[in-house]
Each structure stands twice: as structure tokens, then as C-alpha cells.
Amino acid sequence: MTLVIGLTGSIASGKSTVSNLFTELNIPVVDADQISREVVEPGEPAYEQIVDTFGESILQDDKTLDRKQLGKVVFSDEEKRKQLNSIVHPQVRKEMLNKRDHYISEHYPAVVLDIPLLFESKLTHYVDRVVVVYVSEETQLERLMERDRSSREDAEQRIKAQIPVQQKAEMADAVIDNNGTIEESFQQLKDILHDWNIVY
């Protein structure tokens, strides 16, 4: 039996950091953000739909998506964000389920689905257990501004596009408090897996 673990949190709470820790433990990770980049490459069906909907001003000179520009458009306008989601999400889901089912058929003890919008998109039925990576609002804002070199305003807009991480933590089966060091988060992860009888 493969345990399917949903990994979520809010933007910049540390999902990718924790997903690397799963990888270190040889637990495969299916990354929704990575898939969402693949399905919008030129030639893919979602690409054409995005250009039809948002126009050529969201393209770079080489015709690939200008993600910064598209981000500005969709994170300042909920309707536009919903439009983009309705184009990208069905493709992402299909690909994620294919990958999940592949790992299950290979009898891995566990597989992780790293899905930023697991709760917002009501996808908890894809997984058996949910781990939320939690940080305080101050840490989140600081890490987001530093990582993306973004202004406070842009960072706050992105944070507001998701359910607050505190609320997500309340809905989780397990929470990793990522306000401390990565080593501390790693120890919490190992403890959770031990509780769930996943021993590597």
C-alpha cells in the first residue's frame, strides 16, 4: 500500500524546501508548480488558450510566457486569476494523477503530491494524509519578498490570493513549523513519518 501524502502550505511557507527533504528520504514528489510550468509551454493546448484570453502582452520576445507579467495581471484581479486557473488546472490535475498512479503501481511506500492550492481547489480527496508547512505571517512576508525580490505590495497580494496558512494548519493531519532552521523542519518531518509507520 502506498500512502499518498498531500504537501501544502501558503506561498513561501517552505513547501519546496520540505519537498526536497522528502526527496532526500527517497520518497517521490509530484510537484504541481513544476507541472503547471510544463503545461503552458508553447505548443501545449493551455498555451494557446492563455494567449487567446490574455493577449500577446503576456509573452516574452521568444514567445514563451512572461510569468512576471501574467502574475501581475492575475494576482491583482480575482476574476482573471479564476480564468487562468480554469485553463491551467485541469491539465495539471490530469498530469498529477498520472504521476501519482505511476508511483502507486510501482509499490512505493509513500508518494507526495506538492500542491499549493490543495485546500483552495478542494483536492484533499486525491491524498490520504495532509501535511501543512506553516510559518508566521512575518516570516512568510520576509521570505517571499527576499526570494522573489518583490515589493511588499506584490508579496501581500500573492499571500492574499490563498487561504491563510494558519487556517490550513488547522485542517492538516500534521503540521511542520518551518519558522526555525531547515534541520528542525527535517526532524519534524521524520517524526511525522515515523508516526505514520513510514520508515526508511
Ligand SMILES: CC(C)(COP(=O)(O)OP(=O)(O)OC[C@H]1O[C@@H](n2cnc3c(N)ncnc32)[C@H](O)[C@@H]1O)[C@@H](O)C(=O)NCCC(=O)NCCS
Ligand atoms: C501566475 C503565474 C504565471 C506566475 O508565475 P510565477 O513563476 O511568478 O510563480 P509560480 O508559478 O512559481 O508560483 C509561485 C506560487 O504562487 C502561488 N500561486 C500560483 N498560482 C496561483 C493561483 N492561481 N492562485 C493562488 N496562488 C497561486 C503558489 O503558492 C505557487 O507556489 C503562475 O503562478 C501560474 O500560471 N499560476 C496558475 C497555475 C497555478 O494555480 N499554479 C499553482 C498551483 S498548480
Ligand SMILES: Nc1ncnc2c1ncn2[C@@H]1O[C@H](COP(=O)(O)OP(=O)(O)OP(=O)(O)O)[C@@H](O)[C@H]1O
Ligand atoms: N527553514 C528555513 N529557514 C530559512 N529560509 C527558509 C526556510 N525554509 C524556506 N526558506 C526560504 O524561504 C523561501 C520560501 O521557501 P520555498 O520556496 O520552499 O516555499 P514554497 O512554499 O515552496 O513557495 P511557493 O508557494 O512560492 O512555491 C525560499 O527562499 C527558501 O529558501
